[in-house]
Amino acid sequence: MKKIKVGIVGCGFIGMGKHLPSMMKVEGVEPVAFCDIVPERAQAAAKQFGGHDALVCTDYRDLLNRTDIDAVHVCTPNSTHAEISIAAMKAGKHVMCEKPMAKTAAEAKAMLDVSRETGKLLTIGYQNRFREDSLFMKSLCQQGELGDIYLGKAFATRRRGVPTWGVFMDKEKQGGGPLIDLGTHALDLTLWMMENYEPVSALGSTFDKIGKLGSPANSMGPWDPAKYEVEDSAFGLVKFKNGTTVILEASWALNTVISNEAMTLLCGTKAGADMFPPEGPGVRTAEAQAAPTYHVRVNGENAGKLYLQNYAMGAAFIGDGSQPERFAGGTKEAQAWFRAVRGEAELVVKPEQAYTVTAILEAIYKSAASGDIVRLG
Ligand SMILES: NC(=O)c1ccc[n+]([C@@H]2O[C@H](COP(=O)([O-])OP(=O)(O)OC[C@H]3O[C@@H](n4cnc5c(N)ncnc54)[C@H](O)[C@@H]3O)[C@@H](O)[C@H]2O)c1
Incomplete structure (x- = not known):
């Protein structure tokens, strides 16, 4: 089997935490080039994941010049995604x-x-598409178990989970806060399940009230409110061509006990389904985070009675099964991606779909700024 050679641009949290460990688990894949504007980060990544002849650089163009690289992973701040991805594709890389x-x-x-x-x-x-609960709920949708789905709720809510590393609070570099950061995952899941990519309008609100106050209770450490430039919570209502409606909630800091990241709830003509535990939405305890069990609840009516069926499924464990995967779904995401690179399967996450998600998020931001409904499509 010919090796797929990979170059990684951005050796920070997600590069080191998801991309590199996940690709190391896929047979026939080799990271050969490591780029970061902070040279020590590129060197550390090469030391941990690369061979003795790995390329280490601070300018992504040096990495793109290597003709043996098949695929490039872009793991840099949001403002650089388009520039680096476009340059990489033009240089002949997936x-x-x-x-x-x-x-x-x-x-x-x-x-x-x-x-x-x-x-x-x-x-x-x-990667959330590849979690066990997501795959199961998607299969229910594909089999028509929910009937015609006309309402979706996309949840990406944290009580106090402001990311304090990197540039997450920098509006110029990231484009926004929890909506573009977490809301993107939840909205992607919801549209993918519904197979509906025809939005027509969006209405949104954003707030930065807790962001501007600061919080010593933040799970990722305190931040400087004076440097807080993005929203701390965002809410959107999106309408689709066929009338389907999606309600989106995203927060890094919100006074709520409901903390559910990258989850969806769907209501169809035959049944409804969500990703909550049996007792309903709630706080994810430290125990549940350490060894997460996923749930899909299906509700509906049968023989004149209302029912609620809970399906519990194991976490995405790796290695010997004792450690939960840091980014659940990460290994399956990498496997699916490299199958597509080999030409053995279609992409699971298609760029057209991600484009629609991006357009909706932008419309919610525009609506929040103007106070008006924003038309799409
Ligand atoms: N899939 C997920 O669940 C998930 C989770 C966290 C972050 N992310 C995304 O990953 C991206 C990076 O986030 P992070 O948490 O890893 O941030 P990070 O700050 O930890 O890492 C980013 C790295 O990119 C480097 N960098 C910046 N500009 C560069 C450039 N032009 N060329 C080369 N290197 C450059 C930085 O020095 C840094 O080491 C963001 O787009 C973020 O939204 C995704």
Whole structure:
């Protein structure tokens, strides 16, 4: 089997935590080039994951010049996704870019266009699609178990989970806060389950009230409110061509006990389904986070009675099964991606789908700023 050679741009949290460990588990894949504007990070990544002749660089163009690289993983801040992905595809590489696809819909469209022009694959790092609960719920939708789905709720809510490393609070570099950061995952899951990519309008609200106050209770450490430039919570209502409606909630800091990251709830004519534990939505305890068990609850009516059926499924364990995967779904995401790179399967996360997610998020931000409904499509 010919080896797939990979270059990674951005050796920070997600590069080191998901991409590199996940690709190491896929047979016939080898990371050969490591780029980061902070040289020590590229060196550390090469030391941990690369061979003795690995390329270490601070300018991604040096990595793209290597003709033996088949695929590039873009793991840098959001503002750089379009530039680096486009340059990589033009240099003849397939691209896996981290979520969100880009800061703006125009940038995402440019990425999509270059993928079509060059014939190079482009996918986005929506690993939540590959979690066990997501795959099960998707299979229910595909089998028509829910009937015609006309309402979706996309949840990406944290009580106090402001990411304090990197540039997450920098509006210019990231494009926004929890909506573009977490909301993108939940909305992707919801649209994928519904197979509905025809949004027509969006209405949104954003807040930065706790962001501007600060919080010593933040799970990722305190932040400086003076440097807090993005929203801390965002809410959207999206309408689709066939009338289907999606309600999106995203927060890094919100006074709520309901903390559910990258989850969806669907209501159809035959049944409804969500990803909550048997007792309903609630706080994810430290215990549940350490060894998560996934749930899908299906509700409906049968023989004149209402029912609620709970399906519990194990976490995405790795290795000897004792350690939960840091990014659940990460290994399956990598396996699916490299199957597509080998031409053995279609992409699971298609760039057209990620473009629609990006366009909706942008419309919610625009609506929040203007106070008006924003038309899409
Ligand atoms: N899929 C997920 O669940 C998930 C989780 C976290 C982050 N992310 C995404 O991953 C991306 C990176 O986030 P992170 O948490 O790893 O941040 P990070 O700050 O830990 O890592 C980013 C790295 O990119 C480097 N970098 C910045 N600009 C660069 C450039 N032009 N060329 C080369 N290197 C550059 C930085 O020095 C840093 O080491 C973001 O887009 C974020 O949204 C996705």
